[in-house]
Amino acid sequence: MHILDVTEIDHRINPIPIMAGSSILTNHSLEWVQEKGWCSPVTVDTLTALGYKHLTAVQLLALPQLLTKANTYIHARTGSGKTLAFLIPALERLKAMGFKNKHGVGALIISPTRELAVQIATVLKPLAEAFGFSSITITGGTKAKSICTKKGCMFVIGTPGRLAETLLEEDVPCLKVCNLKILILDEADRLLDDGSHTQQLRRIISALPKEQVQKVLVSATLNSKCQELSKEIFMADFSFITAEQHGAFTTSQIKQKYLSVPARERMSMLITVLQTLQKKKVIVFFNSCLAERGWDIPCVHWIIQYDPPHKPEDYIHRVGRTSRGEGRTGQALLFLRPEECKFLDVLRGMHVKIDEIEFSGDLNDIQDKVHSLIADNVEIQQMGKLAYKKFVRAYQCHKLKKIFNIQELDLEEVCNSFGFFKPPLELGNLT
Ligand SMILES: Nc1ncnc2c1ncn2[C@@H]1O[C@H](COP(=O)(O)OP(=O)(O)OP(=O)(O)O)[C@@H](O)[C@H]1O
Numbered sequence: 001m002h003i004l005d006v007t008e009i010d011h012r013i014n015p016i017p018i019m020a021g022s023s024i025l026t027n028h029s030l031e032w033v034q035e036k037g038w039c040s041p042v043t044v045d046t047l048t049a050l051g052y053k054h055l056t057a058v059q060l061l062a063l064p065q066l067l068t069k070a071n072t073y074i075h076a077r078t079g080s081g082k083t084l085a086f087l088i089p090a091l092e093r094l095k096a097m098g099f100k101n102k103h104g105v106g107a108l109i110i111s112p113t114r115e116l117a118v119q120i121a122t123v124l125k126p127l128a129e130a131f132g133f134s135s136i137t138i139t140g141g142t143k144a145k146s147i148c149t150k151k152g153c154m155f156v157i158g159t160p161g162r163l164a165e166t167l168l169e170e171d172v173p174c175l176k177v178c179n180l181k182i183l184i185l186d187e188a189d190r191l192l193d194d195g196s197h198t199q200q201l202r203r204i205i206s207a208l209p210k211e212q213v214q215k216v217l218v219s220a221t222l223n224s225k226c227q228e229l230s231k232e233i234f235m236a237d238f239s240f241i242t243a244e245q246h247g248a249f250t251t252s253q254i255k256q257k258y259l260s261v262p263a264r265e266r267m268s269m270l271i272t273v274l275q276t277l278q279k280k281k282v283i284v285f286f287n288s289c290l291a292e293r294g295w296d297i298p299c300v301h302w303i304i305q306y307d308p309p310h311k312p313e314d315y316i317h318r319v320g321r322t323s324r325g326e327g328r329t330g331q332a333l334l335f336l337r338p339e340e341c342k343f344l345d346v347l348r349g350m351h352v353k354i355d356e357i358e359f360s361g362d363l364n365d366i367q368d369k370v371h372s373l374i375a376d377n378v379e380i381q382q383m384g385k386l387a388y389k390k391f392v393r394a395y396q397c398h399k400l401k402k403i404f405n406i407q408e409l410d411l412e413e414v415c416n417s418f419g420f421f422k423p424p425l426e427l428g429n430l431t
Pocket residue numbers: 025052053054055056059076077078079080081082083084219220293294295296320321324325326
């Protein structure tokens with residue numbers, strides 16, 4: 001196979017030829033990509049066997065760009081196929097270089113969470129096997145020594161903390177990184193936005209060769225802060241490719257709505273909404289970052305954000321758990337208290353198209369039932385208190401303090417939605 005050199009290709013594909021009636025797929029088939037010399041028959045055969053026929057827009061842009069070895073930021077909306085966009089060129093480059101398992105780690109992929117690392121490994125597995133490449137996943141609790149086989153570890157996927165420990169503190173021969181060629185940071189803005197992750201990243205980078213490592217940073221929300229920080233950490237310049245011509249972060253296939261609900265009615269409203277969605281697959285986000293990013297759960301119809309996201313970018317990643325891949329649609333609903341509606345301006349500033357939902361049905365007022373349930377059950381009472389405490393603490397630390405302002409929150413009303421008439425005394429003054 002002929003891998004193109006940077007001087008041989010014009011990879012500025014503009015406009016991106018999106019297939020008629022499709023949201024993310026291009027007109028370009030896998031065979032076309034092979035004819036261009038951008039990928040080998042083994043990739044085409046494996047992807048075809050998995051049911052793929054065409055490249056998505058971001059894959060079409062990333063493939064020739066990453067084959068040039070250039071350090072690159074990849075930006076494309078949630079669910080648009082970024083995982084294969086960075087995996088295919090990594091496989092092709094290592095193959096073209098004649099990289100062998102015995103050379104140690106060829107590509108290192110860092111993800112902010114274990115779940116995402118496992119998901120990337122799952123996408124990689126059939127391709128890596130077809131190429132005859134070994135791969136392992138290193139996350140919290142992984143004992144690298146025991147899982148590294150004689151076959152080596154050409155692809156290593158992991159979370160920053162455990163990877164730093166393994167690469168710097170443990171002597172695992174097959175994990176030698178002195179020949180590393182490709183470093184990929186998935187959800188790069190999350191990795192660079194978090195102090196402890198950045199610290200671990202710096203440690204990992206200190207163990208890598210200074211030359212010859214292509215850096216690829218990927219996210220649906222690559223902000224300028226992340227770009228500045230990455231230039232400083234890597235002491236390198238990056239090219240930027242985006243599959244989004246109008247700055248969109250989420251696909252237009254997601255119908256996004258909000259509900260302005262006073263604190264005392266929130267729980268009843270949630271139950272009422274869920275009752276109308278009984279046959280649908282729904283994810284409800286409470287006050288947690290869990291599962292916000294990267295998770296590729298098939299066919300989720302609705303995303304409900306009951307508690308606000310901690311950062312505007314998190315809104316994008318949360319709604320991106322629906323309408324993933326080709327031809328999928330989805331709906332997203334954001335709960336806001338009336339005093340929080342200023343958040344809509346922030347979202348609209350991020351090109352989010354969000355409208356108020358018309359709610360015309362009867363509210364299923366469950367507040368009294370929640371109060372008596374809590375009064376009669378000590379265990380649920382404790383859970384309720386803990387949830388209330390965590391909610392207040394998170395609200396206090398919110399990044400957008402002017403909008404999510406604890407001083408403007410009526411804590412008695414908030415308590416009501418957690419099933420208490422008054423803030424529990426033993427929790428003291430939380431504000
Ligand atoms: N070429 C393709 N043709 C059809 N479906 C594809 C193609 N590439 C990827 N997909 C599907 O699209 C879905 C989303 O892919 P992926 O998880 O890589 O998205 P992503 O851009 O990384 O999203 P996020 O930003 O939320 O992490 C997956 O279910 C995947 O199987």
